Amino acid sequence: MKQMPDQLKSIIQNLQKKDFFTVFFSNIIAKTCTFLGGVILVRIFSKTDYGSYAYVINCYSMLFIANDLGGSVAMMQYRGENYKNSELSNSYFTYALKYGMAAGLLSGVVIFASPLFYPYSNSETAGLTQALCFLPFLSILNSIFLSNIRVLLLNKSFSRINIFSTVVNYAIILPVSYFFSVNEAVICGYFIQGCILLYTLYESKKCSHGSVQYKDRLTKRQKIQFIKFALASQFNNSIGALFNLFDLFVIGLLISGTEIISSYKAASAIPQALLFIPNSLMMFTVPYFARNYRNIPWIWDKYKKLTVAGVIINAAISTMLVATSKFLVPWIFGNAYSDIVPCFQILIVSFFFTATFHIPAANIIYTMHKIKINIAVTVVSNVMNCVLDFILIGKYGSIGAAYATLFVSVVTSFLFQLYLITVLRKKTKNV
Secondary structure (H helix, E strand, O other): OOOOOHHHHHHHHHHHHOOHHHHHHHHHHHHHHHHHHHHHHHHHOOHHHHHHHHHHHHHHHHHOOOOOOOHHHHHHHHHHHOOOOHHHHHHHHHHHHHHHHHHHHHHHHHHHOHHHOOOOOOHHHHHHHHOOOOHHHHHHHHHHHHHHHHHOOOHHHHHHHHHHHHHHHHHHHHHHHHHOOHHHHHHOHHHHHHHHHHHHHHHHHHHHOOOOOOOOOOOHHHHHHHHHHHHHHHHHHHHHHHHHHHHHHHHHHHOOOHHHHHHHHHHHHHHHHHOHHHHHHHHHHHHHHHHOOOOHHHHHHHHHHHHHHHHHHHHHHHHHHHHHHHHHHHHHHOHHHHHHHHHHHHHHHHHHHHHHHHHHHHHHHHHOOOHHHHHHHHHHHHHHHHHHHHHHHHHHOHHHHHHHHHHHHHHHHHHHHHHHHHHHHHHHHHO
């Protein structure tokens, strides 16, 4: 056997030293558990009940679209940039906590008051969603502490939390769904988030070694800068999240019956789960891009490697899944879902473009402080998605939503790649 080239050995050893494989394989375990848990949940519920459950979760996600108003994202960026100045870095963490709690209060009020303005399809869904009004506080706290672990490059702790969160989620929700009803399955989200938050706090305390001091010493200018970056980032992320949520929202609005919702939810389960591949990669690399955001040659080199690897890996996965989908889908979800195969195939092609070109480029652009282009592309893509959803879902049903998703994925991937390449080439000339 030929010896492994020295360069490849060096790359693998460097990744191993930085716990890349720990993060990546923890995501594989987490997403595998998520996928299997989701399949079991589909089997436990009737098609109607699963549609009801998915619709409640979708309504909650739509109303919690503002999340922490970008606090965790801004904290990662500024804490990462100022990692050599521990006092300033810790101040950003402390301020993010205060900022996040204010965001949680806002989201809680919006969810509680939602029956007054949100177009629920029925009163039962409205009541269940309203009951989740305190959940944003737990979610935001967990998000900020988890982001802090990421920015400190504590990848082993992050991996343990990642696996724990997924296992606890399905260890609780599956038996609750089996023995009780949709109502209890929704409400148990409080207990799940509480368990996850306690473990995240435990890992944070264990790994901090006094590195986090709860003091806010930011100047007014730094706070304004933080808020601007946070709001811009969250606006971009929220508009991006709407891309995934709006399909189900329009299906629920235009088509009566929860079975159509459950069919589309099942069709999108595997493509959505597979996004762990690019997300894992970017989850690991974003802190390094943030630290090297002025090093253009370094960014060029890593960007090219990410793109080549993405094309090879994602093309192989997509081709295999499309080729076997007629047998794979009924085997996984049951014969009741055999009608979702065409929808599934379209969403897999959409996954290829999003995973290979959209996610890596958008994340790199964000670390370079080019927030406006992220917002512009995301707004344009969501306007397109909204228009296409209303036209295509009304005319073709759930498969229309899949076509809309594919079209928008191709367009946004092209725009992000075009902008990133243009910026990198321009900056390279100026170096």
